Amino acid sequence: MVEDLIKLVEKLLVDGGWFSDFFKIIFAITLVLIAIIYLYRFSTGKSDLLGRSKEEGEQAKPSVKNLEEQIKQLQTEKLELEKKAESLNEETNRLNQMLNESTQLYEELDEKYADETYFMSQIMYTKEEVNLAMANRENFYLNRDDIYKNLFDYLVNTIKGFREKRPRVVIHVRHPEKPDRLIHYAHSSGHSHRVREYEPLIDESAAGRAWRTNQIYYIPDIEAEHCEYDRKVNNKKYYRSILCVPLKAGDDKSLRIGVLSVTGEPANAYESIEIDRIVLFASLIYPLVYLDVKQKEVSLHG
């Protein structure tokens, strides 16, 4: 088949044949047309000497103006991006600062929470000590001072800044012989032996006022005027604050049994939470003091 086609072409292209002449004429016309088009494009500046189109080249090459515009646009975009980055940095810093503040607040809250749970454990153990003392009366009478010192340790150890405040606790009860005075009943460690000798007046002393009114009496600074306080007792000034809490059962004055006083070395030693805790503690030890004092009264009066 292929061989047949080759033979046919050879026959057509044989010199002197009609097809050969026709082919030559067509070829010549084509060459002339190409030459005319080339000359026309070259003369009108549309192409160069080698026939390359100038328009396409110009289109392909960006002009300097375009390039400058592009650079300006890129610079504007760069500035905008830098501003955005700066603003994001500021936002990140602000959020970090907020996170740090939140963490600090949380830690402060957690510290208070931990202190509350610690106080709960101290209440539980204080109650346990009171129960043991009430259940084992013989041991209580033999070791009363030590038992109270240990009980007061639970109270003192819940007060913040114990080393700076140096809290001292003392309980006074009704004097069996002097109706205008209270008498020492128990005290914490840190007191001198003279604490036993002091008998607060029911009028004109802080403990006396708490006894009289059956209400808490807190003096943040004993040096302040207009506070009911026996100034003769603190001539060495080893404390500036004093809190007196009546040992009572409800508001019935006939059921009050004594006054628990806590002193503090600096002025304004106690915050309201500490005062609340001391009041709770006073309530916890009330049954023990009540039973003991009532029993003594019975023995005293037959």
Next chain:
Amino acid sequence: MGEPERVSQKERQHLNKLYREGTISRKQLMDKMKNGLFDHERLALKEKFDKFVSRIR
């Protein structure tokens, strides 16, 4: 997590004395006295918060 144990009376007296004398800090006293008592919820919350903070830092 095991149940926290109550501190014995003798141990409590000893701890109170150590704190009063300044041998142990308040934090040490608190931790030893509590020994985990009443502290489950606080510790669980603390763990939750720490996880949250480490996730966003």
